[in-house]
Amino acid sequence: MNETPPRVHAEIDLDAVRGNVRALRDRAPRAELMAVVKADAYGHGAVACARAAQQAGASWIGTATPQEALALRAAGLGGRIMCWLWTPGGPWREAVEADIDVSVSGMWALDEVRAAARAAGRTARIQLKADTGLGRNGCQPADWAALVTAAVAAQAEGTVRVTGIWSHFACADEPGHPSIQPQLTAFREMLAYAEKEGVEPEVRHIANSPATLTLPESHFDLVRTGLAVYGVSPAPELGTAQQLGLRPAMTLKASVALVKDVPAGHGVSYGHHYVTSGATRLALIPAGYADGIPRHASGRGPVLVGGSVRTVAGRVAMDQFVVDLGDDAAVRPGDEAVIFGPGDHGEPTAEDWAQAAGTIAYEIVTRIGGRVPRVHLHV
Known part of the structure; x- marks a missing residue:
């Protein structure tokens, strides 16, 4: 900081970030942890927070946009990075060349990443997203068989490797909400279908910060923690940051x-x-x-x-x-x-x-x- 007092500034305690990652890992001891740093790490500074999270044991870093993921690579961040918010014509080849895991929710995305992989001369790492009830991004159950079939064919030709199957909760921040169990059931069914068809994912994941804190049966192989990494409670109904063992950064x-x-x-x-x-x-x-x-x-x-x-x-x-x-x-x-x-x-x-x-x-x-x-x- 300059010697002149700033008009306004935000102090970011990276020790708090590290401590929060460790606390969250303790909540899901059998799963890997992804620290989500989208939106400049929820305003906290993506590069610094991603490094701190990795130091505390986060084995994955998550972003929304490919530009966010590519910026982390440009800053020298290693390890596994995943991004999921794609639009047609996005920087698929750059992501493939940067060894970024990319999310695929529909045929158009699979087609574009296959083309990018052929242009790059390397295999793309993709994760198939299932819409289990959030109604946002992800593949609907009615379209899942076609997407899985196409992904398995692309994997056989060597253009892609399916590294993950994932989804996202709609109401995990409301403990006991009636949508939670149906979403878990749908995820298990869509996962089982993909595995029956020959997909062998490295990671299966649906748990966000609230589910990591309150729903152990949702942890699978990986938990995706966002706001909780920065020490803020995902919802007052779950408790304060202090009650959850977190420290605001x-x-x-x-x-x-x-x-x-x-x-x-x-x-x-x-x-x-x-x-x-x-x-x-x-x-x-x-x-x-x-x-x-x-x-x-x-x-x-x-x-x-x-x-x-x-x-x-x-x-x-x-x-x-x-x-x-x-x-x-x-x-x-x-x-x-x-x-x-x-x-x-x-x-x-x-x-x-x-x-x-x-x-x-x-x-x-x-x-x-x-x-x-x-x-x-x-x-």
Whole structure:
């Protein structure tokens, strides 16, 4: 970090990432672990977090887009990397040449990866995705036989090797949800069919972070952990991060930009949705929705300033928001404001902001913008 205090920055504790990976491996001791680093590691910095996860025993790294996977290879990351969100005309050949496992959900994708493998002169590693009930990506059960048959034929010709069969839960973050068991049943049936037809996958996987934490029967050969790697609970219903044995890795801090006295009846920020009830002091926090502070948390978002948790006064603007200090005369420009963190010192957490904004903690950490520097600790 520069010696000049930054306007706003996110500190990323890589020891927390390593500890979370170890804790998750303990939850699934007979399975390998994939650390998902899509969306710049949920806002935490993909390259640094992928390396930390590998150091803690993650044998796979997962991304959504091929561009994310290729960027990891370009940064020198070795080991197994898988990516799954493809569109026609994607960089299939580059992925094949970079030894990236690619997901196939339909015939068009199988055709494109076979062509890429022939052009590259090497065998592509593919994983067949089954739609077991999420209704998003993946092959429907009615189309599964045709896709498996084509994949087995491609494997026989040497253009592909089927390294995995996988799927994704719709409601694993809601323990006991009636969709969970039918999805597991469908996965087992589609897996059994593929194996009967000659597919011998290295890894079979359906468990995401919530299933890793609460559904041991779903662990199979590999668990795919995303948000939990970064120490954030995937759902309040599952427990807090602390209750789950996880530690939040991101702490978002800002430097107080201005402190001033204002009289009673003074409007604050756009629309004057907040008006001071008496003479008071205001502090300007130089972070806004362009940095990822949710505008929906206007009037509700919590911030630790001067040893006390304050609430956003009025609307969150693009670059800044205001908190009302009351009669606190100790806060000065340049003092630290902790927007969220692990909660060790009374600061709000990402979950607190999620509640204030009416969203999920996934969005809070992932939305922190590109102009916010990431400072990686314990590299």
